[in-house]
Amino acid sequence: MEQLTFSFFGLGLIGGSIARAIRASHPYCFIRACDTDSSTLRLALEEGVIDEASERIDEENGMTFTDCDFLFLCAPVSQNDSNLRLIRKFLLSGGRTHSNCILTDVGSVKSTIHASIEELGLTSCFIGGHPMAGSERIGFQNSKASLLENAYYILTPTPDVSGEQVERYAALVKAMGAIPLILDYRQHDYVTAAISHLPHVIASSLVNLVKASDNEDGIMKLVAAGGFKDITRIASSSTVMWQQICLTNKENISQLLERYISSLEKVKDEIDRSDAAQLYHFFDTARSYRDSFIDASSGPIKRVYTINVEIPDEAGSLASVATLLALNHISIKNIGIVHNRESEDGVLRIEFYEEASIEKAEKLLGSRGYMVFLKK
Numbered sequence: 001m002e003q004l005t006f007s008f009f010g011l012g013l014i015g016g017s018i019a020r021a022i023r024a025s026h027p028y029c030f031i032r033a034c035d036t037d038s039s040t041l042r043l044a045l046e047e048g049v050i051d052e053a054s055e056r057i058d059e060e061n062g063m064t065f066t067d068c069d070f071l072f073l074c075a076p077v078s079q080n081d082s083n084l085r086l087i088r089k090f091l092l093s094g095g096r097t098h099s100n101c102i103l104t105d106v107g108s109v110k111s112t113i114h115a116s117i118e119e120l121g122l123t124s125c126f127i128g129g130h131p132m133a134g135s136e137r138i139g140f141q142n143s144k145a146s147l148l149e150n151a152y153y154i155l156t157p158t159p160d161v162s163g164e165q166v167e168r169y170a171a172l173v174k175a176m177g178a179i180p181l182i183l184d185y186r187q188h189d190y191v192t193a194a195i196s197h198l199p200h201v202i203a204s205s206l207v208n209l210v211k212a213s214d215n216e217d218g219i220m221k222l223v224a225a226g227g228f229k230d231i232t233r234i235a236s237s238s239t240v241m242w243q244q245i246c247l248t249n250k251e252n253i254s255q256l257l258e259r260y261i262s263s264l265e266k267v268k269d270e271i272d273r274s275d276a277a278q279l280y281h282f283f284d285t286a287r288s289y290r291d292s293f294i295d296a297s298s299g300p301i302k303r304v305y306t307i308n309v310e311i312p313d314e315a316g317s318l319a320s321v322a323t324l325l326a327l328n329h330i331s332i333k334n335i336g337i338v339h340n341r342e343s344e345d346g347v348l349r350i351e352f353y354e355e356a357s358i359e360k361a362e363k364l365l366g367s368r369g370y371m372v373f374l375k376k
Contacts, residue, residue: 004069008033008050009057009083011040014106014131015074016143019049021176024145040140057086070172072129073105073113077244080105081116088120102169104129108192109249110156110185117158127169128156128185130192131178138238145176153178156185193252198260200242201253203235305333305352307361310371321348321365328364330357 006022008015011033019031032052035041041053071091075083091101103125105113110128117126133151153173157166170180183191210228214220246253270278311317318335325332334351352358362372 004029005067006031007068007071008035009071009073009087010075010079011035011037011044011050011140012074013134013138013140013143013147015072016040016044016049016140017133017145017147018072018074018106018131018176019044020143020145021148021178022172023049025175025177035140037140044140057090068101070102070104070169073103073107076240077107077109077112077248080107080113084116084120084122088122091122091125101125102127102165104169106131108196109245110188112248114156114158114185123158123160125161125165126158127161127166128154128188129169130154130156130188132196133178134237149177151178152181154188155180155182156188157182189249190252193249194256197242197245197249197253198256200234200237201246201257202260203232204242207232207235305355305358307350307352307358308373309348309350309365310373311348318348321350321370324364324368325350325361328360330361330364 004026006019006029008019008031011019015033019033022029023031030052031050032054033041033044033050034054034057036055038055041050041055044050045053071087073080073083091103103117103122104127106129107113108130110130113128114126117123131148131151131153133147153176155166155169155173157169166182170182173180210220210224267279267282269275270282309321311321318337322332322335331353332350333353334349336349337347350361352361358374362374365372
C-alpha cells in the first residue's frame with residue numbers, strides 16, 4: 001500500500017476528527033500538523049494521531065509542506081487568506097509540484113476561499129471540502145474519527161483540477177466513512193445557508209428571545225424542556241465560527257433570512273385571524289416534508305429504526321428489556337435513557353439495525369405489558 005503524507009494547518013474538532021479518521025483508515029501514513037496551541041500538538045502526538053508537529057510554518061525552524069499528498073486547511077475561516085500565502089511557496093516549489101498535492105479546506109463557506117485560490121494561482125490543486133458534521137464541543141480534545149461516519153462530505157473542485165484528483169479525494173472521503181458529494185462552490189454556499197447557517201441564526205435568536213422575555217425568577221428557563229432544547233441545541237456552538245460564517249456568506253444568509261421573516265409574518269397573520277385551515281396546512285406540510293428526510297430511498301443516509309419504551313423507575317428495568325429482546329433474537333444497535341418526558345412517557349430509547357425489528361419488538365414488549373412509542 002502506498003504511504004501517503006497528510007499535512008494539517010490547524011487541528012481543532014474537525015481537523016482532529018479528519019486526522020483520526022485518516023489514521024484509522026491509513027495506519028501507515030505520515031501525518032504532520034501545524035497549530036498555534038502547543039497542548040493540542042502534544043496531545044495529538046501522545047495519542048499517535050500525528051507523527052510530526054510544529055507551532056509555525058518556517059523553512060528554517062518550522063514545518064515545510066513540500067511532500068504532501070493532501071494538505072488540509074483547518075484553521076478558522078478568517079485565517080485562510082494569510083495561511084494560504086504562507087504555504088503557497090511550498091506548493092509551487094520543492095519536492096512536488098502543486099499539481100501533485102491536493103490542497104483542501106474544511107470551511108462551511110466556499111466562495112471566499114475559492115476567490116483566494118484563484119488570486120494566488122492555486123486552482124490546479126484545490127478541491128474545497130466541507131464535512132457536514134460537527135458538535136457543540138470544540139477543540140482537538142473532543143475530536144473523534146466517528147464524527148465523519150455516514151456524514152455527507154461536500155467537495156467543490158475548481159475547473160482546473162483533474163478528474164483523477166477529484167476521484168482520489170472522493171476515495172479518501174469514502175475510506176474515512178463519509179459520503180462524498182460534488183457541488184459547485186456557489187451552489188454549496190446557497191444550500192448550506194439554508195440547511196445549516198440560517199438554522200443557527202434562528203436557534204440563537206430564539207434563545208435570545210426567551211432570555212429577553214423571561215421574568216426575574218427565570219421560569220421559562222426552568223421549565224424549558226425537550227422540544228425547546230432540541231430546536232436550540234445548535235445555539236451552543238462556537239461563537240467565533242458562526243460570527244465568521246455570517247460575515248463570509250452574508251448574501252445567501254440575508255436572502256434566505258428575508259424569505260424566512262416573510263413566512264413568519266404570514267403564519268402570524270394566520271394565527272391572528274384564527275385561520276384553522278391554513279394553520280393545519282402549515283404544520284401538515286412541514287411534518288410531511290420533515291418525515292421524508294428519513295425515507296431510506298431518499299439518499300445514502302439510512303433511516304434510523306427507533307422506539308421509545310416506558311419502563312418503571314427501578315433497578316434492573318433497562319437490563320430486563322435488553323435481555324428480553326436478546327432472548328428473542330432481536331438485535332439492538334443502540335440503547336439509552338431519554339431524559340425528555342415532555343411529549344411522551346417513553347424513557348428508554350432503543351435503536352435497531354432494520355425496520356422489521358421494530359414490529360417484532362413492539363409486539364413482544366407490548367405482550368409483556370410495556371408501553372411502546374414509535375419514534376421518528
